[in-house]
Amino acid sequence: MQIKTSSTMPTSPPPAENNGAAAAYFDFRAAERVPESHVWAGMHEKDTAPVVAAGDEHDDDEDHDDDEPGGDMRDGHAVPVESLSRAEEQAARLFALPAPDKARAARRPGGGSTGYGVPPYLLRYPKRMWAEGYTFPPPAIRDEFRRVWPDAGDDYHRFCSAMEEYDAAMRALGERLLAMFFKALGLAGDDAAGGKTERRIRDTLTSTIHLNMFPRCPDPDRAVGLVAHTDSGFFTFILQSPVPGLQLLRRRPDRWVTVPGTPGALIVVVGDLFHVLTNGRFHSVFHRAVVNRENDRISMPYFLGPPADMKVTPLVAAGSPESKAVYQAVTWPEYMAIRDKLFGTNISALTMIRVAKEEDEES
Numbered sequence: 001m002q003i004k005t006s007s008t009m010p011t012s013p014p015p016a017e018n019n020g021a022a023a024a025y026f027d028f029r030a031a032e033r034v035p036e037s038h039v040w041a042g043m044h045e046k047d048t049a050p051v052v053a054a055g056d057e058h059d060d061d062e063d064h065d066d067d068e069p070g071g072d073m074r075d076g077h078a079v080p081v082e083s084l085s086r087a088e089e090q091a092a093r094l095f096a097l098p099a100p101d102k103a104r105a106a107r108r109p110g111g112g113s114t115g116y117g118v119p120p121y122l123l124r125y126p127k128r129m130w131a132e133g134y135t136f137p138p139p140a141i142r143d144e145f146r147r148v149w150p151d152a153g154d155d156y157h158r159f160c161s162a163m164e165e166y167d168a169a170m171r172a173l174g175e176r177l178l179a180m181f182f183k184a185l186g187l188a189g190d191d192a193a194g195g196k197t198e199r200r201i202r203d204t205l206t207s208t209i210h211l212n213m214f215p216r217c218p219d220p221d222r223a224v225g226l227v228a229h230t231d232s233g234f235f236t237f238i239l240q241s242p243v244p245g246l247q248l249l250r251r252r253p254d255r256w257v258t259v260p261g262t263p264g265a266l267i268v269v270v271g272d273l274f275h276v277l278t279n280g281r282f283h284s285v286f287h288r289a290v291v292n293r294e295n296d297r298i299s300m301p302y303f304l305g306p307p308a309d310m311k312v313t314p315l316v317a318a319g320s321p322e323s324k325a326v327y328q329a330v331t332w333p334e335y336m337a338i339r340d341k342l343f344g345t346n347i348s349a350l351t352m353i354r355v356a357k358e359e360d361e362e363s
């Protein structure tokens with residue numbers, strides 16, 4: 001079965017006119033149909049990737065690897081629900097602002113990955129997503145959002161406070177989760193080989209928040225909220241709202257699984273560099289967002305990863321005692337350069353940096 005992913009979807013580079021600032025704003029509210037610029041033909045073909053609800057899954061695969069899914073529901077995460085809903089409410093208010101207010105904060109060409117509009121890598125696709133987005137690094141919240149609210153009035157302070165609270169809660173959760181992952185790998189504790197590595201990773205974790213607004217869509221079968229992809233960093237938290245839309249790719253057999261809309265639940269999505277760090281023990285997972293006819297959906301992925309200058313080196317003890325490093329050590333920018341080069345091909349960047357065959361071959 002052929003699954004369409006971010007690396008298999010486009011077969012040729014997009015025409016130049018699809019790139020650039022013009023893609024920054026599209027009035028989804030006014031759209032009565034999905035324009036050609038946003039049509040993704042064949043995205044929802046049932047025979048390409050059957051969609052089942054997460055609760056209905058039956059995995060009869062004898063070879064099933066417990067670590068295989070790479071995306072996980074974490075309820076009971078101890079993050080105050082009020083912090084999550086305050087941030088979600090503020091994200092919705094941001095996207096509800098008039099277009100000129102948002103346009104003031106548009107991503108600057110060549111200005112990195114911060115701001116309102118379409119992330120640069122999505123501009124490489126021939127078609128646009130049914131989504132608005134805003135990306136920012138948490139330490140820059142107060143500076144960044146002066147672009148939206150230059151007067152720094154009450155709305156600005158309410159927004160920034162909510163995002164700071166969200167950041168603090170997610171970061172603390174990230175550090176706890178890292179400790180859990182290390183424990184699961186048998187590397188926890190001060191005396192264990194991984195103790196030092198865990199502390200180094202925990203103390204240097206970098207984070208990015210990306211706010212997504214997936215507007216309701218007049219023809220959801222012809223549109224996509226966010227094309228299938230893996231995250232490149234360590235791991236990502238994706239808060240679930242009552243409106244479902246996140247789908248995870250499950251393997252053997254390949255199928256898209258819809259994560260139920262459970263308010264307050266967080267999905268943990270393992271990224272490529274965590275796959276490398278754990279020597280393939282925790283697999284990164286393809287995921288995508290779909291849209292629906294009835295409801296807008298907000299999502300606020302919280303991405304955690306290494307600093308740019310850290311070589312991510314496989315923890316050899318992550319596998320069996322005799323295992324070797326399966327991947328070359330890479331920095332995040334080095335890994336992204338490989339991913340960028342492979343865009344539009346069928347080849348995964350993980351495969352390119354693989355130096356030894358994993359027992360559990362990824363595809």
Ligand SMILES: O=C(O)CCC(=O)C(=O)O
Binds near residue numbers: 210287
């Ligand atoms: O909205 C979602 O559920 C997924 C978002 C996501 O994967 C992303 O923004 O990278």
